[in-house]
Amino acid sequence: MPQLRKDIISGRWVIVAAERSKRPDDFRPAQAAEAKPAEARGFCPFCVGNESKTPPEVYALRAEGTKPDEPGWRVRVVPNKFPALNRGPAPARQTAGLLTWMEGVGVHEVVIENPDHDLELADLDAGHIRAVLKVFQDRIGSIEEELHYRYVQVFKNKGKEAGASLSHPHSQIVATPIVPKRVKEEIYGAGRLFRHSKECVFCRIIREETAAKERLVYRNDHVLVKVPFAGRFPFEMRVVPLRHEAYFSRVREEELDGLADALKTALTRLKTVLADPPFNLIIHQAPNPAGKNHTEVDVEKAYHWHIEILPVLTRVAGFEWGTGFYINPVAPETAAQFLRVGGSGSVG
């Protein structure tokens, strides 16, 4: 069973998932943790026809009349075969002296975005991207019915350098019994700014960035795409809904089209400008609305869900680990200029 452990000084939690690999030899260059011999031999467990090679599906969009774990699906959700956390009842926090830990209870699922191994999220039509987003919403809703899953993190690792161990396009969903530190930080930060100005800081950012223009990438009736003023990574983007809303799971039917269009645009521009770079994508939303909110912030008013797209072009090194500062070698305004145009040529 994995274990959740707390660093009492920083408040950071880690998952010790020792079953995943154990011996130092596993980390020697030749046996890199990412090496997946099966896929290297041309086998992909996420491809159509290999449904029996994943754990049984928990959800799928499939053609009428087709059966679970058989072909006929458009989007398929399965439990992760090597989960970081395992489903179970609410874990109790345990302590001994300065140590704090709990059982590694949680959810870890994989969303196979489409049956075609070679079609990336950016390559799908907006209708299919919309369907993937809707699957995220449905899974979040279902997981949050169990109140001890305090936070549901949806994310995507694209490319080996971004941590993807399989190349077939997929996203992941991890639910934790603790509201994560990074989410809390954003909520506290937004809460502090809300108390000060009586307005959601993300709504203010939308207004100011729309006026300033220089960091804008794209905008439609429902969503704005921009490069953040203090982005950590070159060509980092934020996809922010125009309507104030704390929960991604509450995005409305009519807004999903705009979101799919904006996401497709952002990912296509990234792909064009940077020649298909590895990236991480994360959805940040408020913690499980049915559970107790331990943050003492009125999240519905102060927090605003959004997507972060983080290209993997630079390395996080000693300076970043030591300080929490990041060095961004591309001015956000320059990145936005390229991303607005979408080509890799020179810009004005």
Add this chain to the structure above:
Amino acid sequence: MPQLRKDIISGRWVIVAAERSKRPDDFRPAQAAEAKPAEARGFCPFCVGNESKTPPEVYALRAEGTKPDEPGWRVRVVPNKFPALNRGPAPARQTAGLLTWMEGVGVHEVVIENPDHDLELADLDAGHIRAVLKVFQDRIGSIEEELHYRYVQVFKNKGKEAGASLSHPHSQIVATPIVPKRVKEEIYGAGRLFRHSKECVFCRIIREETAAKERLVYRNDHVLVKVPFAGRFPFEMRVVPLRHEAYFSRVREEELDGLADALKTALTRLKTVLADPPFNLIIHQAPNPAGKNHTEVDVEKAYHWHIEILPVLTRVAGFEWGTGFYINPVAPETAAQFLRVGGSGSVG
């Protein structure tokens, strides 16, 4: 001029150093940011005889009678040729609407640890490692005379995967006009625990870990090496001085021998157990003691300097960026068992 920008929600600062590279093409796979054509052609600016290829040295341990920027040195400190921050007077914080920034003022130096291109820090004798540590202390002392350099971060990136752009063994020193978020977090965390128990939490950890034994790696009269209970990365280590002290720069002469011995032991074990892995090393100490302490914590009592050694064996991906959680696939107790023995074979 680089710029320091603040993310107002998270409080994180980033350095936008746009001179370093600019065009999307620089990030295309073939032209990876790390590519250093000169070194690839067998040229190393840090090797003996190439002193004129670095900016003029600011400090060196050299044989009597030898001149600056000529051979004869054992340890040599030069300004970084591509600095993240530039020396200058205290920068003023500027704001416009929600944006906050300041000029990218700071210090960025490189400590060339020894003249031999192929001798890593772990390979040097303890006496030479002691000399390198002493150079760190001297540089910190000198930089902190300028009060607006609020924090001095000493770090080492070893190996390309850990962010090193040159392979000749070296460390780096970056001073910032702001106390970094990660350092503040540790100070606030330690301060909170100090108020609660009236004792430095690091001193308590030393006592409890010494008693528990299972995460200990090494101990001498002055220093303890351990694997942290909630470490983020497999085989992560902490080097902690036994005597309570907030400042690395105040480590005493008689303690430096013990520190050099412990550091050599830790790095040699890591090298043996994991076949010379890439790693980051950072020194965490309290902010500039001569400047004003903005943390409202009695750092001299509550904080305890230490070294973090972070092997680069796993990838930071979407889940980590989204949550701040880390997944450690090796139980710290297992890692410590291997690191105590120092071989890569099986352990009990």
